[in-house]
Amino acid sequence: MTNDAGLVLHLRCELPAASAEVFRALTEPRELARWWGPDGFTIPAVESDLRPGGAYRIDMRPPEGALFHLAGEFLDVDPPRLLRYTFRWEEPDPEDRETVVTLELRDLGEGAAGLVLTQGEFATERRRALHEEGWTQSFGKLERLLTPP
Structure with missing residues (x-):
């Protein structure tokens, strides 16, 4: 994986599956829950209305700590x-x-x-770096999930 500096995060990786299979892993709630989040995190629930204007919500639980939530809206x-x-x-x-x-x-x-992620713009370098670590660990789990036995 590679990244660029700045308050916008850029990551690139290659995954051992065709784009359609990767897209499914990125969007189907059951699949997403299997790889999403930094190492040690669990995903008890994913809600998703996969269409432009549709909403999503992901429940995340760290190894030690309280449940917290990520939400947003699909744009494209x-x-x-x-x-x-x-x-x-x-x-x-x-x-x-x-x-x-x-x-x-x-x-x-x-x-x-090939998967290219862009995320931003972050308010601080500390938050950008935190997301870089989380995405990098998540993509590592996604790669292991997609690797044939």
């Missing part, structure tokens, strides 16, 4: 190549602000897909 849904949505914490840190996440997919051939 173009399977299997593009997903764009707002991202906001329902119990925000004072340094948080709503951001926009863009996930772009393209087939690389031989059952692999």
